[in-house]
Amino acid sequence: MPRLYGASAFAFKVGTVQAFVNTSTSSVIHDNISDLIDADEDLPVLQYPAQKRVYTLTKAVAEADILAANRKNGDSSMLTVSLRPATAFGERDTICMGKIVDVCRQGKGKFQVGAGKNEYDFIYVGNLAEAHILAAQALLRTYEKPVPPLETRVDGQTFNVTNDERILFWEFQRRISAAIGFPIKDEDIKIIPKWLALLMAVIGEYIIWIRSFGNRQPSVTRESVRLITIIRTLNGDKAKRVLGYTPKANILEGIERGGKWFVEEAKQAEAGKKVN
Template sequence: MSSSQANPRFSPGPQLGTVIVTGGCGFVGSHLVDALLVLSPKLSIHVFDINTTRNRVDHSTFPDVIYHQVDVSDRAAIFSLFESIKPVTVFHAASPTALDGSSAIFERVTLQGARNMVAASLAVGTVKAFIYTSSSSVVHDNVSDLVGADETWPLLDWPQQKRQYTLMKARAEAEILALNRNNETGMLTTSIRPSTVFGERDYTQLGKIVETIRQGKGKYQMGDGKNLYSFTYVGNTVDGHVLAAQKLLEAHGKPPLADDIKVEGEAFNITNDDDWLFWEYQRTVAALIGLPVKKEDIKVLPVWLALFIASLVGWVTWVVTLGKGKPVMSWDAIRYVTIHRTLKCEKAKKRLGYKPRVGMQEGLARATRWFNENDRK
């Protein structure tokens, strides 16, 4: 439960009741379970995941955390579990990773899975608060610079949004928020949009950076290195989820609050509120895992050259694998590490009472310590 140390002492607030956390054995989801247990160690939590063998809490310490191996796209199984559990609060964090899925998987798991979770919540009639883990990329085309984005920016759909992971996230979010109070049960909904989350157990983003550095590639930089990023330590990310749930439960059964203070039916950016240069972030990781990069050793690869190499690698991969393989270097990945990508979290600070409790340097220290310790096991 490493993330529990990063979470604040939550105010008591309303009782969450019986809780469901989907994706609760994944990166963000497992930290969310930890945070909920900080809030209430005896909380009844039901974790849904397709792989329940990883990132589990100790059953002897937390006997009220129950794991269910289930696919959120399995409508019948989800409905059956909801009928048995009768949850009050639902955190829907299950998602394929952004870089490793097909269009079919994103549509089946991200969009249809969200529809199943909402439908089951409404059908059982006990759910008061539904919190969706969205993505900050739902307002971004993932190609151009994103500077100072806030929640007034519109969701992007096709053809502006061509990235299937983000497209399905945006559509799921729109449907979930549209159902706020628009149902017979009075269920309230909200969406949390974390920005580039990192932390312990993060094999998707930070884990790949650590692997790259250990391969001796930490000295390489694409572009001029001046691109700023909004990152979020995972403990801060899950704080935002818990705070949102508390606000929804406080509002349930009451008249809606004014538009400028309400949480229900709204989306919230969550960041560390401390933008960093992307490549300084990577070199800080390198130093923390014991492989520091000297300034004079940095090798800069111009963006145009990196894109040319990626095109060549992509073509060779396509030919060799008959169109079935994925190149080790892609245009998307290069764009991702060379663009500006910053977001504002003022709305979360004002309405949720959110405050990043763990700073960037401390968050990276905790995360890299975890990687170093676990790699020695």
């Protein structure tokens, strides 16, 4: 049997954990350079050097470790599953929505890199939480029972989870900008050619590397330029069919909820400054 590490090892050692739901990432099957179109769970997990992002490599290792723990001691032992979310956004999200909010507050939301025709799959954090609950419930129903048929099996499986609706990346950004009080008119959009953005990123990376002796990264990198100009869509049919997952909030509702949170958070931060 494979040796277990980290959280899965602790959960297995306790001996009373019945269901373990892992939050992986859809990036484990993506090189973050080329287009990813309607990708399903059958695509192979990328390893170095095809996968160069350290974060994603660690997520892939964790996923493999957790899935290896599934039914390790038979039908009465811990069941595991791994969810691979599309890019998540919403309240308290500092990675995706938070960065876009910062860009828009700086007045840079009007800038678009490339033709702007690249579709993306996202998932609202509330829907992602619901998917985790459904996965856990499915595992608990199967606990101490024989392995079910593959078409209905949850334990030992991976599932893509999305909002089940695609949106152009740049429309997504401008919707967020409007939700936090910075609407952008079509005539105000400034398009930067992808080649120029990549050139600027190379120059920026080089300058920052020299000035920081290799200890810092610029805010705009070649990787970030590629990520905002490629197609990145997932096939989430398996989660809908097997888990019974259906998004409760659509993309626009999620953006509105997230936008309200960021606006309120900014107000509270400003009020705190005045008190101090």
